[in-house]
Amino acid sequence: MVTKVHMEALSPTMEEGQLVQWLKSEGDEISSGDILAEIETDKATMELVARGDGMLRKIFLDAGGVSVVGAVIAVIAAADEDISDIEGSSDGNGTQPALPEESSAGTEPVAPEEPGAATTPEIAADTQGAGRVKASPLARRLATEMGVDLLTIKGSGPGGRVVKRDLEGAKTAVSNAAATTTWTSGENEYEDLPTSQMRKSIAKRLVTSIGPVPTFYLTVEVDMNRVIRARESMNNMLEEDGYRISVNDIVLKAVAAALRQHPNCNAQWHDSFVRRFNAVHLGVAVAIDEGLITPVIRNAHAKGIMQIAAEVRELAGRARTKKLMPDEYTGSTFSVSNLGMFGIQEFTAIINPPEAGILAVGGIEETPVVVNGEVKVCPRMRITMSCDHRVIDGAQGARFLATLKSMLEEPTAILL
Amino acid sequence: MSDKKSERFDLIVVGSGPGGYVAAIRAAQLGLTAACIEKDELGGVCLNIGCIPTKALLSSALLVSEMAGAHEHGIIAKDVSFDLGPAQARSRQVAAQMAKGIAHLFKKNKVTHLRGVGRLKGRGKIELETKDGSKTIYEAKNIILATGSRPRDLPVLKIDEDRIWSSTGALMQEKAPESLFIVGAGAIGMEFADVYNAYGSKVTVVEALERILPLEDAEVSKFMERLYKKRGMKIHTGAQFKQAKTSKDGVSVTFEDRKGNEQTLDVDYVLSAVGRVPNSEDLGLDSVDAKVDERGFVLVDRHLSTNVPGLYAIGDVAGHQLLAHKASHEGVTCVEHITGHSHGMVDYDNVPNCTYCHPEVASVGLTELQAKEMGYDIEVGKFPWAAIGRAVASGHSDGFIKVIRDKQFSEILGAHIVGPHATELIGEFVIGRHLESTVEELEKAMHPHPTLSEGVAESALASLGRPIHI
Numbered sequence: 006m007v008t009k010v011h012m013e014a015l016s017p018t019m020e021e022g023q024l025v026q027w028l029k030s031e032g033d034e035i036s037s038g039d040i041l042a043e044i045e046t047d048k049a050t051m052e053l054v055a056r057g058d059g060m061l062r063k064i065f066l067d068a069g070g071v072s073v074v075g076a077v078i079a080v081i082a083a084a085d086e087d088i089s090d091i092e093g094s095s096d097g098n099g100t101q102p103a104l105p106e107e108s109s110a111g112t113e114p115v116a117p118e119e120p121g122a123a124t125t126p127e128i129a130a131d132t133q134g135a136g137r138v139k140a141s142p143l144a145r146r147l148a149t150e151m152g153v154d155l156l157t158i159k160g161s162g163p164g165g166r167v168v169k170r171d172l173e174g175a176k177t178a179v180s181n182a183a184a185t186t187t188w189t190s191g192e193n194e195y196e197d198l199p200t201s202q203m204r205k206s207i208a209k210r211l212v213t214s215i216g217p218v219p220t221f222y223l224t225v226e227v228d229m230n231r232v233i234r235a236r237e238s239m240n241n242m243l244e245e246d247g248y249r250i251s252v253n254d255i256v257l258k259a260v261a262a263a264l265r266q267h268p269n270c271n272a273q274w275h276d277s278f279v280r281r282f283n284a285v286h287l288g289v290a291v292a293i294d295e296g297l298i299t300p301v302i303r304n305a306h307a308k309g310i311m312q313i314a315a316e317v318r319e320l321a322g323r324a325r326t327k328k329l330m331p332d333e334y335t336g337s338t339f340s341v342s343n344l345g346m347f348g349i350q351e352f353t354a355i356i357n358p359p360e361a362g363i364l365a366v367g368g369i370e371e372t373p374v375v376v377n378g379e380v381k382v383c384p385r386m387r388i389t390m391s392c393d394h395r396v397i398d399g400a401q402g403a404r405f406l407a408t409l410k411s412m413l414e415e416p417t418a419i420l421l
Numbered sequence: 422m423s424d425k426k427s428e429r430f431d432l433i434v435v436g437s438g439p440g441g442y443v444a445a446i447r448a449a450q451l452g453l454t455a456a457c458i459e460k461d462e463l464g465g466v467c468l469n470i471g472c473i474p475t476k477a478l479l480s481s482a483l484l485v486s487e488m489a490g491a492h493e494h495g496i497i498a499k500d501v502s503f504d505l506g507p508a509q510a511r512s513r514q515v516a517a518q519m520a521k522g523i524a525h526l527f528k529k530n531k532v533t534h535l536r537g538v539g540r541l542k543g544r545g546k547i548e549l550e551t552k553d554g555s556k557t558i559y560e561a562k563n564i565i566l567a568t569g570s571r572p573r574d575l576p577v578l579k580i581d582e583d584r585i586w587s588s589t590g591a592l593m594q595e596k597a598p599e600s601l602f603i604v605g606a607g608a609i610g611m612e613f614a615d616v617y618n619a620y621g622s623k624v625t626v627v628e629a630l631e632r633i634l635p636l637e638d639a640e641v642s643k644f645m646e647r648l649y650k651k652r653g654m655k656i657h658t659g660a661q662f663k664q665a666k667t668s669k670d671g672v673s674v675t676f677e678d679r680k681g682n683e684q685t686l687d688v689d690y691v692l693s694a695v696g697r698v699p700n701s702e703d704l705g706l707d708s709v710d711a712k713v714d715e716r717g718f719v720l721v722d723r724h725l726s727t728n729v730p731g732l733y734a735i736g737d738v739a740g741h742q743l744l745a746h747k748a749s750h751e752g753v754t755c756v757e758h759i760t761g762h763s764h765g766m767v768d769y770d771n772v773p774n775c776t777y778c779h780p781e782v783a784s785v786g787l788t789e790l791q792a793k794e795m796g797y798d799i800e801v802g803k804f805p806w807a808a809i810g811r812a813v814a815s816g817h818s819d820g821f822i823k824v825i826r827d828k829q830f831s832e833i834l835g836a837h838i839v840g841p842h843a844t845e846l847i848g849e850f851v852i853g854r855h856l857e858s859t860v861e862e863l864e865k866a867m868h869p870h871p872t873l874s875e876g877v878a879e880s881a882l883a884s885l886g887r888p889i890h891i
C-alpha cells in the first residue's frame with residue numbers, strides 16, 4: 006500500500022511547518038510509528054511519525070523547506086510499487102506570502118476600481134487579459150478593497166480557487182511590495198527577514214488580543230523589603246541543596262495565592278459564559294531567540310515556592326531549545342511577564358486570550374518614599390495588571406492587586 | 422464469510438451512526454477493506470432513536486395542528502380526535518425502514534458488519550464482544566471511533582424511561598399524557614414540546630439559561646417563546662430545576678423560577694433534555710493512552726486524528742457540535758485524509774443548526790450578538806414571511822429570515838430563519854458561505870416565483886437596505 010507522508014498539524018494552531026531535518030533517507034525501510042523527520046511548527050519542534058510500512062521511496066520537501074499542512078512531503082511504498090503519479094510539495098507551495106521577488110518589485114498593485122462600489126468589479130483577470138482567475142466573490146471583493154492583483158495570488162481552494170484566507174496572507178506581501186517601489190537608491194535601505202512560524206503565530210495572537218479584547222490597566226507599587234529578606238533566608242536554607250529561588254518565583258507563588266482569593270480574575274470570557282477557574286495554571290512568559298513562549302506551571306496554587314522555582318527553570322530551559330510539548334504551553338488561566346532583569350521599571354503586557362488577565366512585573370528599584378513623615382529609601386517594584394474588562398471590572402482587579410501587594414509586603418500572608 | 426482475510430481490515434469503524442456508517446462506506450468506495458462494529462441496530466441514535474423518528478412524529482404533529490384550520494380548506498371533519506399511538510407506531514416503522522437501508526448500503530459497498538461491542542486492545546487492535554459473550558480480536562491499520570453520545574443524566578433527575586424520560590422514552594409513548602414537564606429548552610426539548618402539545622398534553626418547559634433555543638439568535642428565541650406561549654405552553658426561562666419525586670401515578674417536580682420563588686408541580690411525566698455526554702468510557706482508550714478532555718470527548722486534531730497513530734475519532738464522541746451532519750462530514754473528511762485522497766478540514770464555522778418544531782428554526786454562522794462582539798461592523802436585514810406570497814398562500818407565514826452582513830466586504834456572517842421549511846432553506850446560506858459568496862450574489866441569483874426561496878433573496882436585499890416587498 007502506498008502511504009503518502011503529509012505535513013501534519015502538529016500543534017492546534019499550526020498552518021504550515023518547516024522541515025528541520027529528515028531522520029530517514031530515501032531507500033530506508035520504514036515501519037509505522039518510526040520517526041521520519043523533525044518539523045518546526047509555530048510553537049515548537051515536533052516529530053513526524055510514519056503512518057505506514059514500506060520503503061521511504063521519495064522525499065519531496067528538503068530540509069529547510071516550508072509546506073502547508075496537508076501537503077504531501079514524501080512517499081512510503083513497497084520497493085516495486087509505482088509512485089510516479091504522486092505529486093509532492095517541494096517548498097513554500099506559494100501559499101505563504103513569499104518575500105517580494107526582485108521581478109515583482111516594479112509592478113504596481115492594480116488600482117481598485119471605484120472602491121466601495123456596490124458591484125463587484127471583475128479585476129485582475131480581465132484587466133490583464135491573462136485568462137480567467139478562479140476566485141470566490143468574497144476574495145474578489147477583498148482583493149479590490151486591498152488593491153491586490155488576483156493573478157499574483159495562488160489559490161488554496163478547490164482547483165486553485167483563490168479564497169478569503171489566501172488574501173489575508175497577501176495583505177502583508179502587498180504592503181512590502183509597495184514599499185519597495187518607493188526606494189530608489191541603489192543601496193538596500195532595509196532588509197526583509199522571513200517571518201518564522203513562531204513570529205506569525207505571535208502576530209496572530211496579538212492581533213486577536215488587542216482587537217476584540219477590551220483591556221484596561223492597573224498599576225501598583227510594592228515595597229519589596231520583606232520579599233528580598235525572605236528570599237535571602239530561603240536561599241541560605243537551600244544553599245546546601247544547591248537550589249536558588251528568584252524574586253520572580255516568590256511573585257509567582259503570591260500571584261497564585263492571590264488568584265485563589267479572587268477567582269474572578271482567574272477566568273476566561275466565552276461568549277455565552279465566563280469560565281472561572283479554581284485551579285491556577287500560571288503562564289510564565291519566557292523570552293527565547295525567536296520570540297516568546299509561555300510555559301505553564303499547572304496547579305501553581307498547590308505548589309511550594311521551591312517546586313515552582315524548579316519547574317520554571319526546567320520549562321524555560323526546554324522552551325529555549327524548543328522542546329516543549331503542546332500541553333506544556335497551553336491551558337494557562339493567568340499569565341505573568343517579568344522584564345525586571347532588562348531594567349524595565351514598568352510596562353503593560355498584552356493579554357494572552359482566552360485568559361482575562363496578565364501581570365507585568367517591573368524591576369526592583371531603590372526609591373525614596375515618605376514613611377511616617379520621613380524620607381526613606383526602599384526597594385520598590387511596580388506591577389501592572391492588564392484586565393479583560395469583559396470579565397474583570399476595575400474594582401475587582403484593584404482588590405486582587407491589593408491582596409497581591411499585601412502578600413508581597415508581608416510574605417507570610419502567602420501561607421494563610 | 423469466515424475468510425481468514427476478514428480478521429484484518431484496512432479500517433474498522435466503531436459505531437454505525439451517521440458518522441460511522443458514512444465513514445465505512447466512503448472507505449469502501451476508496452478501496453479499503455472496511456468493517457463497522459455496531460452493538461444495536463445499524464444507524465445509531467440518529468436513525469433509531471433520534472433525528473429520523475422524531476421527524477416522523479413532528480410531521481404527524483403538524484397535521485394535527487393543521488386540523489384546526491381545516492375548515493378554511495373546506496374540510497369539514499366532525500368529532501376529530503387525536504391519538505399518539507398510530508403516529509408513534511408509524512415513527513418506529515420509518516426508523517426500521519431507514520436502518521434496513523444501511524444494511525443494504527453496507528452489502529452493496531462490501532462493508533463488513535461486525536455485531537457486538539468493540540473495545541480497543543492496544544494499537545491497531547479491537548476486541549469484539551458479541552451478545553453471547555465470546556470475544557474476538559480484529560486487527561486494523563486504521564481505527565475510527567464513532568461511538569456517539571447519550572443523554573446527560575442530572576443527579577437531581579435520574580432518567581428511568583418510566584416516569585422520567587430521555588428523548589428515547591419520549592419516542593416510545595403510545596399515549597400523550599395529560600401533562601408533561603420538560604427540563605431543557607434546546608432543540609430536543611422544544612421538538613418534543615411541539616409534539617406533545619399538538620397531541621393535547623399540558624406542557625411546561627424549564628430552561629436554566631435566559632431564553633429557549635439558547636444557541637439561536639436572541640430574536641429567534643424571543644419569537645419562538647411568544648409563539649409557544651400563545652399555544653398554551655408554560656415556559657420558564659432563567660429557572661433552576663431542583664428535584665423530582667416519583668410516585669405511583671406521577672412526578673412531583675420542584676424548580677426555582679427566575680424571581681427565585683420555588684414552585685412545585687404535579688405532572689404525569691418528565692422529559693430530561695439537558696444535553697448529551699460522549700460514549701468514551703468503555704472504549705479501551707486506556708489501552709493505547711488516547712487522550713480525552715475533561716468532559717470525556719476524545720481529543721483530535723484538524724484531521725480527526727487522536728494522539729495515537731492510526732486512531733481517529735469522529736462525530737459526537739469527538740466533540741464540537743453534536744449533530745448528525747457534522748458527524749457524517751467528519752467521517753468523509755477523516756477517511757479521505759487516511760487514504761491521502763484529500764486533506765480538507767471540516768469547517769466548524771459553517772455547520773447549520775436545525776430545530777424541526779413548527780414553525781421550523783434554522784441558522785448558520787454568527788448571531789447578531791456574536792458578530793458585534795467579534796468586532797464586525799454589521800448590517801442586519803430582516804424579512805417577514807408575511808410578505809412572501811407563497812408563504813401566505815400555504816397558510817404558514819409566521820416568522821422571518823434574518824441576515825447578518827459584514828458592511829465592508831458584504832460577507833454573509835450569519836443567517837437565521839424561523840418559518841416554513843426553514844431547515845431546507847438554510848442550505849442556500851450554507852452553500853453561499855461555503856463558496857464565499859457575498860450577500861450580493863444571493864440577491865442577484867434569480868429565485869423562482871412564487872416560492873419560499875424568494876425570502877432568501879429578499880433577506881439579502883434587506884441586509885443591503887433595499888428590500889422590494891416591505
